[in-house]
Amino acid sequence: MSTADAPVATLTPIEARLELERLASAIARHDHAYHVLAQPVISDAEYDALVRRNAAIEARFPEFVRPDSPSRRIGAAPAEGFRKVRHAVPMLSLDNAFTDEDVREFASRLRRFLGLAADEPVAMVAEPKIDGLSIALRYENGRFVQGATRGDGTEGEDVTANLRTLADLPRTIVGAPRVLEVRGEVYMTKADFLALNARQESAGDRVFANPRNAAAGSLRQLDPRVTATRPLSLFAYALGEVSEPVADSHWHFLDHLRQWGFKVNPLAKLCPDADAVLAFYHQIGNDRAGLAYDIDGVVYKVDRFDWQARLGTKDRSPRWAIAHKFPAEQARTRLKAIHISVGRTGVLTPWAELEPVNVGGVVVSRATLHNEDDIRRKDIRAGDTVVIQRAGDVIPQVVGPVSDQPRGRGEYSIRAALTPPGGDHPVCPACGSHAARAENEAVWRCTGGLVCPAQAKERLIHFASRDAFDIEGLGEKNIEFLWDKEYIRQPADIFRLGEENRVRLQKLENFEGWGKRSVEKLFAAIDARRTVPLERLIYALGIRQVGEATAKRLARHYVSFCHWREAMEAAAAGDDEAYRDLTSIEDIGPSVAADLLAFFAEEHNTTALDKLVAQLRRIDDARAAHTGGSPIAGRAVVFTGTLATMTRQEAKARAEALGAKVVGSVSRKTDYVVAGTDPGSKATEAQKLGVPILTEQQWLDLVKG
DNA sequence: GAGCCTCGAGTTCC
């Protein structure tokens, strides 16, 4: 018995709801079969019929539209259309070098870290840096099973179906490890880009600003059939997760890639030393315009894999590679005026209003000027003709005025700009509070703090932002609106929005741009965040100098909200022990501690915090830093004497990678002292305190196990 | 006391 063919007009509400449920799951199944498995089980026409019927029923029974409705998914922004994929091995970014000198420093850093002699060369592979999108391609048992974008490096988007449409992508490979993740760059050639744009234009579709945007836009199509019509190319150049070693050097690895059927950039070159990579760089720089594709520099990688492993990675980039960038593309334009904006912490940032100008395919109309010193150093004035470039090809910067054009009138003074006509001191442009530049700081600040509306608004934007409370639909624009209509003044108000709206005469849903649906969706999104992990709550408060990393450390140290809060209030009230406990946390020194305590010393803040907490359902305790499987995780280690198999710097990096904390001096809290030859006083001290002393070999055995 | 490394804050465009 099925209602699937019944005219929509005859459906009862119960039937409608059941069928919407059935359609949602059927369409999701077909989507999976089509996009992920690439084995559709019904025809496109049949699929379209299901989608149309779903839409028709929703139109008649809007109250039954499901949160997972196919209509929402299809109309949704592409970012919501792809499944998230966690990278087994993070996709790191690269440090940049801009000058030959930077590259030589890189080479000597490598030698220092590896403990090589100053004249010992480090062979590197140099490859053009393609201006496209990084992707990760996963093969299991020789079959391509998943492709993902880089995303933030930890988590990307599943674009498997789209990648399958690329001619350069091998579907199967022979003789590869059971699990093999190849990394590469998806790009569009200059010729393909021009042809595509011509096609787009004659079809009345949007044209792309540059090949990179065209490649990105094409790969992020929700419909792989569209991607299939786009001329995308692929170069492979790196290794991700792998079930067994495949090579002993990068150069040999590139050979494997070719044998497996990947395109490898034919210009890649094995260079014996820094001089050779620099020669390569300048050669490529000269040939750049003649290449079929855009490049923005050259990448150098230490060739030997064993050295790469020893060098390891630091925060977000490997120590064994660097990107040598070409000079950024520049443009000149007129700087119309200098304005000043107010940040969340009261920082007053000057920014330039520009005559819109195309820089590397993107029209730029404003650029930050950072601070007073920067403006003075470059002598930038309103009315100047200036050179603009995009740093790292993203954020526009003002390089400086050009000399062959008439200069703007008078040197710029931020003090004068902040001082109102007839006034005698600088004030915040948003609230009129005193503005000042602290003795040893580069920025001017509004001293209005809690009374400055601009700061309050910025704090709310921060509160709701992705890394804080992550309230969907509550971005800058809506917060601005809700602030102006006096719906919200502090974080707690966000959670009272529903109640507030009920008592208002003019309801939110009656304002332009706020349908009933979008208001309900917003309230639901807010409600979903009444449970929050402690670290997010701490970060969301916007305490100066407390960003994501510090918030996480605080959460892990104090574990529960009550614990944390009591400790902060105690320390703010002068409790010495609480203060010492706080500053014992890594990276929290007197300065960060002072800002934390200043927050808790202010009654305004604690009251606002109380009100917020009253609105929340639960604050989840932090998980104590997971100690992993490593035997030295969480242990404090001291190295002393000369080590035979590694440099001190390397020993430290490796110990830290395994979760240990490497400290400089021996105390009762030290877990191990590792003594090389000629150990100094640290070993004696360890003996006195009864701290275990390991030889280098014992240490290596411990780490291995 | 200098230098390295990380973190925080502010920011542009689509």
Add this chain to the structure above:
DNA sequence: CTCGAGGCTC
């Protein structure tokens, strides 16, 4: 992404 500043090491 970049700059400035804090924390920590040598």
